[in-house]
Amino acid sequence: MNISEAAKRCGLGSKTIRYYESIGLVAPAKRSENGYRDYSDGDVEALRFLQRARATGFGIEECRQLLGLYDNQQRHSSHVKSLVLEKVEQVESQIAELEAMRDTLNGLASRCAGDEGPQCAILDELSTAEHEKPVAKKREDES
């Protein structure tokens, strides 16, 4: 089948599939006589695996690991599980960051009259206040 059919079946875009091939995340598709990529049901299965893993929050390199485990009959399920639990932790810390942001934003909004006048607590606080910073990001600065 052509790439667009494969794309339809796996839930990815055609461009995404070509991109995954270009970075070696999937093996190069075999080509039909006209040079078009030609996908088998097995290929689509692998692509669908990727689609789901990406949608579940795994990054490209993590997907590469998962595919490796998927293909490896010697795997230990404990290994897979630990990848997933690690991901849970990452996601939870992202959530915490965003919640802190939301709280900061709500705090700002609550102190702003939101009327026709120019006086604005939000701008005041952004320019001067020592309001709590939601995220303390590392900055390693210049080379």
Added chain:
Amino acid sequence: MNISEAAKRCGLGSKTIRYYESIGLVAPAKRSENGYRDYSDGDVEALRFLQRARATGFGIEECRQLLGLYDNQQRHSSHVKSLVLEKVEQVESQIAELEAMRDTLNGLASRCAGDEGPQCAILDELSTAEHEKPVAKKREDES
């Protein structure tokens, strides 16, 4: 003062400051005789405003808007407030996405034995299952 001193005072990196100048987010700094950028306390104030706005979750273009309002004596605080509340909504929908991801991941992990064997519910579900997708992202596909 030199760029690294300004950087220290506003909490941004020197490179970030140069970058903000290069994209026109801040006005080009005036230069001293040797060609070095020379910052005033006022410049630092604007940079600190940016540092806080970014840390609070605003994107570059949103910062541009906020700075515009900051500089505009004719502003309405309602305008500023609505920017902030819009941002709150964006952040909340990101949180919801991440929570859905986390739940999916936890669901996967809970069904996996996590032992020495190769049988793994996680891989099984990623390859075949119709498990709930956390995010339904738009895909507009090819041109």
Added chain:
DNA sequence: ACTAAAGGTTCCAGCAACTATAAGGTCAAC
């Protein structure tokens, strides 16, 4: 006075994970 380190300058490349665009080849239908 000389030298080495630490700062400044510019510009170009790269990160994630694609997406958009251009310029072209192929195929099915009318």
Added chain:
DNA sequence: GTTGACCTTATAGTTGCTGGAACCTTTAGT
């Protein structure tokens, strides 16, 4: 035979910086 949809490749853009090279200036030490 020509339209239009589909395929191909290659390149550039997205976001918000960060790292590096190559070079100049200032400062501190000998």
